[in-house]
Amino acid sequence: METYPIETLNTVPALLKEIPQPPKELNYRGTLPPTDVPLIAVVGSRQYTSYGKAVVEHIIAGLAGYQVGIVSGLAIGIDGLAHEAALRHQLYTLAVPGGGLDDSVLYPARHKRLAYRILEAGGALLSEFPATQRVARWTFPQRNRIVCGLCDATIIIEAAEQSGSLITARMATDYNRELFVVPGDIFSPMSRGTNQFLKLGAAPLTEANDVIDALRLTPTPAAHLAADPAAGAVAPAAQALLSLLSEPLEKDELIRRSSLPTEQANVLLMELELTGHVAETDGVYRRL
Template sequence: MTTDMRQLAPKDYPKNLGEIPNPPKLVWLRGSLPPEGHKLLAVVGSRSLTEYGAEVCRMFIQGLAGKPISIVSGLALGADACAHQAALDAGLHTLAIPGSGLDDSVIAPRTNLALAQDILAHGGGLLSEQEPFHTPFPSDFPSRNRIMVGMSDAVLVIEAGERSGTLITARLAAEYDRNLLCVPHRIGDPNGIGANQFIRLGAELVTEPLHILETLGLA
């Protein structure tokens, strides 16, 4: 069993997480939580990230380097992995919240185990409400998303198709009164239909890192 793991009770949660309607009863943590005083930016998007989406993700997060910001994402393929790696490259703290337990033997997806270990090696953290050896079910991912959104100050959508699971996360941002930021896409691009729709409904359109800093009160 992985030994660098501990339980957190609600009194130890980041402040925002304890304020959502259905906070987890307890969570498991490896590594570190975001430093005190940091703003938390959840980054979400398609698991089939396009070249455009990856470029924007890296550019935006690199533009946050040196600021008291932690990048929160779900360790999934695509946008999540891009966000975590970009945060590491920029020297930012990053927290991964997988749908699985946190033991190395079950971390999902398996292809991102090395990324999870790299996050820990560079001072970041892994967090989950699942038992350490829990293998994820499909229903675990929407549940995980509420934690990701709940603990964050803002949610950045990199890419989202018309039926993307990212749309669930975006709706949670509205429900929890978190700032929702969306990257615009070319009209008719199926990879950006969801993000464009949320912009139309009132989400903040972001085209440069400064927009994120302004939303977080760090400009």
């Protein structure tokens, strides 16, 4: 496995210079994004629902083919799902972990393989901490300001009342950046934080076009897309749906046999249609 050495970036990106107390220098591994590529932070709770997972896929799938990069914190939960979805849809992705970038302290340890997939796909890891800095309570809010400060916009997918991602949301407003919040189930504790931000006037996000229009994103030439060697042409969950279509099936029966959450299955079926893997006629799906 390639090691991807830690290097120092002495010139802080322009957007980061605009935040209070910007970092003096940054460490990175991999390939940093071109300066003309807009970056979007996608964050949310470590604990998430099937709804939150489906929304991540829905939004990032809608950004595929546009000149944009996805930034998140490599954490368990929505962060990791955002990186995975970006890789799956061949979007540039950059991870800002809560500690240093040395393999010995890379956090969380269970996402070390995900970190290497990001590097292999042409993305990067970025941190203002020393290479061997271990995570601590104070490192996460400091990391969040880098995530938000790097980006033209921040998307909050799902967040409880005390979620750390709400700190990032407040930073986005403080830094005068676009803030998008996904409306959530009013009965779900995992949506109380996001729904509260909507009450305070945050822009609701229900589809990728909300971001595409606000940031005036432009289509990306295919040659500029990062390719994730581990992702394959079809995501594993989508492949599971395809494997069930040895014969045409009604949508409800297909979802029942897949055991996938309905929201996630609907998103995957839409993607399979768009990519030409399946066709639907009168509610019946068949494999092409």
